[in-house]
Structure formats: structure tokens, C-alpha cells
Amino acid sequence: MDIDALYVRLGEENLNLLVKYFYDLVFVNEQIAHLFKNDKEEIKEKQRLFLTQFLGGPQAYSQKFGHPQMRARHLPHPISKPDAMAWLHCMSQAIGKLPIDETLKDELFARFPQTAMFMVNEE
Numbered sequence: 217m218d219i220d221a222l223y224v225r226l227g228e229e230n231l232n233l234l235v236k237y238f239y240d241l242v243f244v245n246e247q248i249a250h251l252f253k254n255d256k257e258e259i260k261e262k263q264r265l266f267l268t269q270f271l272g273g274p275q276a277y278s279q280k281f282g283h284p285q286m287r288a289r290h291l292p293h294p295i296s297k298p299d300a301m302a303w304l305h306c307m308s309q310a311i312g313k314l315p316i317d318e319t320l321k322d323e324l325f326a327r328f329p330q331t332a333m334f335m336v337n338e339e
């Protein structure tokens with residue numbers, strides 16, 4: 217594992233906080249809350265495992281669920297551009313609450329816009 221990885225610089229405690237803050241916002245967001253129908257704790261745990269590897273940590277998600285194929289896994293859920301914007305807004309707000317440097321916040325947020333737009337699968 218790269219010792220400079222965002223996962224390492226952020227730390228596990230902050231990653232857990234991020235997942236909590238993020239879904240506290242997502243599950244009440246009027247644009248996207250309705251999309252999340254499955255067990256909320258399971259969704260959070262999957263995201264924690266995914267972000268661990270997405271941010272350069274151990275391949276935690278893949279070990280449990282196989283290749284991420286995130287776009288394919290999102291296809292059953294209709295995701296529009298406004299949905300992606302709402303998702304990113306929740307992520308930005310959640311990152312904003314973390315007790316970390318502003319530069320680390322910026323670096324962290326910068327990892328998401330491209331991936332979020334890639335999940336858009338309907339007009």
C-alpha cells in the first residue's frame with residue numbers, strides 16, 4: 217500500500233466519519249434519498265469497503281464482492297445528472313465536516329466528480 221495514499225493520510229477514523237456524515241445527508245436528500253431502498257447499514261459498509269480501495273488502501277471491496285464495476289452496479293438505479301450533482305453536494309458537505317486540513321479536503325473531494333458523472337445512466 218502506498219504510504220502517501222489518501223486512505224493513509226485521511227485515516228480510518230475519518231473515513232468512518234465520512235461514510236456516516238455522507239449517508240446522514242444522502243438518506244434525507246430530496247433529490248436522491250428515494251433511490252436507496254436496501255438495508256442502510258449494508259449500503260454504508262459497502263461504501264466504506266469501496267472507498268478504502270478507491271482512496272488507495274487495501275482492496276477491501278474487491279476481496280468481498282469481486283471487481284467493483286461501479287457503473288454496471290449502478291445501472292439498475294436510474295441516475296440523472298441532477299442526481300449526480302446532489303450526490304456530489306452531499307459528499308462535499310460531508311467532507312467539509314471532517315476534522316482535517318482544507319487542502320486534504322480539496323484533494324479528497326477532487327476524487328469524486330468524474331466518477332459521479334460516470335454513473336449517470338439516464339437523461
Ligand code: HEM
Pocket residue numbers: 248251252253254255259262263266270281286289290293295299300301303304328331332333335336
Ligand atoms: C452519481 C450519483 C450516485 C447515485 C445517485 C448513487 C446511487 C446508488 C444507489 C441507489 C445504490 C444502491 C443502494 C441500495 O443497495 O439500495 C448505490 C450503491 C453504491 N454506490 Fe452509488 N451512487 C452514485 C455515485 C456513486 C459514486 C461516485 C460512488 C463511488 C465513489 C458510489 C459507490 C457506491 C457503492 C460502493 C455502492 C454499493 C455497491 C454494491 O451494491 O456493492 N456511488 N449507489
